[in-house]
Amino acid sequence: MQVKSAQPVRRITWKVFVDMITPGAVLLSAINPALLGVIISLLLLIPALANCSVNLLNDYYDFISGNDTAENIVAEAEGPLVYHQVENPRPALIYGLLFFAAACLMGIYVVIKCGPVPAAIGAFGALVTATYSGRWVSTSHMPIGEVLSGITMGGLIPLAVYVSLTGRLQDTPLILLRSLPMILVVSQFMLENNTCDMDRDYAAGRRTLPMFLGRARAKKLADFLNIVWLTSLVLNVAVFFSFGLPVLAASLYMGRKGIAGTFREDRTRDNKLPATGALASMAFWISEGYLASSAVHLAVQWLMIKLF
Numbered sequence: 304m305q306v307k308s309a310q311p312v313r314r315i316t317w318k319v320f321v322d323m324i325t326p327g328a329v330l331l332s333a334i335n336p337a338l339l340g341v342i343i344s345l346l347l348l349i350p351a352l353a354n355c356s357v358n359l360l361n362d363y364y365d366f367i368s369g370n371d372t373a374e375n376i377v378a379e380a381e382g383p384l385v386y387h388q389v390e391n392p393r394p395a396l397i398y399g400l401l402f403f404a405a406a407c408l409m410g411i412y413v414v415i416k417c418g419p420v421p422a423a424i425g426a427f428g429a430l431v432t433a434t435y436s437g438r439w440v441s442t443s444h445m446p447i448g449e450v451l452s453g454i455t456m457g458g459l460i461p462l463a464v465y466v467s468l469t470g471r472l473q474d475t476p477l478i479l480l481r482s483l484p485m486i487l488v489v490s491q492f493m494l495e496n497n498t499c500d501m502d503r504d505y506a507a508g509r510r511t512l513p514m515f516l517g518r519a520r521a522k523k524l525a526d527f528l529n530i531v532w533l534t535s536l537v538l539n540v541a542v543f544f545s546f547g548l549p550v551l552a553a554s555l556y557m558g559r560k561g562i563a564g565t566f567r568e569d570r571t572r573d574n575k576l577p578a579t580g581a582l583a584s585m586a587f588w589i590s591e592g593y594l595a596s597s598a599v600h601l602a603v604q605w606l607m608i609k610l611f
Contacts, residue, residue, distance in 0.1 A: 315384075315394045322383035323362045323395060349413070350460045352406035353428065359399030366392045375503050377575050403429075417467040424463040431455045446512040449497065453490030458482045481539055484593055487532040488586050494525050495582050498570035513570075522570050529565055536589060540596045546603040547596025554592020561585030 362384055365371040371382035379386045384395065407429060414422040431451050461482045466472055479486075497504065497511040498521040504511055513521035533555075540551045555562070564581025568574060 314391065315389055316387070319383045319387045319389060322380050322386070323359050325358050325380055349406050349409045349425075350428075350456065352402045352409070354456065356399045356402035356406065359395050359402065363392055363395040363399060366395075370503070370509075375572075377572065413467055418470065420470070420472050421463050421467045424459050424466065428455050428459050428463070445510060446515050449490050449493040449512050452493050453486040453488075457484075457486035457489040461485065481543060483535045484532060484539060485590070487528055487535065488590055491525065491528055491532065491582060492579075492586070494521065494528070495570065495579055496575075498522065498525065499572055499575040499578060502572055518570065525570065526566055529562075533562070533589075536593055540593065540600075544597045544600035546600040547598070550599050551592050551596045554588045554595065558585045558588030558592070561588065 362371070362382070365382065366384040366389075371385045373385055376382035376385055383389075384392050410422070410425045410429070414425070458479050462475060462478050465474065465478050494512065498513040498518060501511075501513050501518060501521075504514065516524060537551070540547055561581050561584030564577070565585055568578040568581050570578055
């Protein structure tokens with residue numbers, strides 16, 4: 304399967320720019336984990352900018368390396384530069400570096416205000432961001448990209464936000480436990496994409512985790528992680544945010560078709576859109592349900608303290 308290319312625009316327009324950033328992915332893998340850290344402020348912008356930077360640089364290097372071609376993209380957002388037939392991709396590199404620089408500058412401000420501990424967490428995150436789609440070192444080409452992405456975006460973002468706000472580094476195990484659903488959802492997206500793209504990645508010289516496992520075992524791993532993900536979600540809400548259980552139940556019901564689809568759909572190149580679509584549907588309802596459950600629990604808890 305291949306997507307029909309649009310009429311050439313020859314330059315990077317705002318439409319191409321937005322396609323490259325992939326707003327939906329930024330929401331699930333950057334903004335949601337930051338919201339889990341319970342803050343809407345400067346700290347929210349840092350992971351969002353870093354994630355935008357990764358997406359832009361990844362598209363840029365896939366374009367110049369020839370990994371993205373008109374014949375092998377199955378969706379517009381998968382290869383915006385190719386889809387729009389952009390002749391000069393260099394602005395994507397510049398925008399990506401600017402986003403990364405902005406995130407680092409904001410991180411310096413947070414360190415000044417909150418101390419050195421968030422700096423150590425942020426430095427590791429910055430290292431992963433810088434090497435994820437690099438020209439000489441690219442973790443997205445290795446069988447560790449799925450794990451690093453999940454831990455960095457799903458786990459370290461909530462941890463950095465929490466430590467910045469409270470200074471309680473000793474709560475790290477607890478925060479990572481509560482962040483487990485976020486860690487798994489980011490890793491799942493990486494695993495899903497890489498399993499569907501095995502043939503394409505092999506031709507491009509990538510050696511992702513599914514390349515080592517094989518398609519059948521990669522699918523079994525994805526199904527197992529789905530079960531772990533759903534279990535960790537229910538247990539986290541039941542133990543830490545019990546007043547939010549009705550909200551979680553509603554979100555699971557809304558996402559039931561996506562949940563069933565993730566176990567049913569084949570992870571192949573020709574079936575990539577249905578497979579990733581099912582995962583995106585499940586991830587949206589469950590991730591937002593997790594955040595809503597925690598928010599409802601905290602709101603009910605606050606009201607009980609005020610009233611009684």
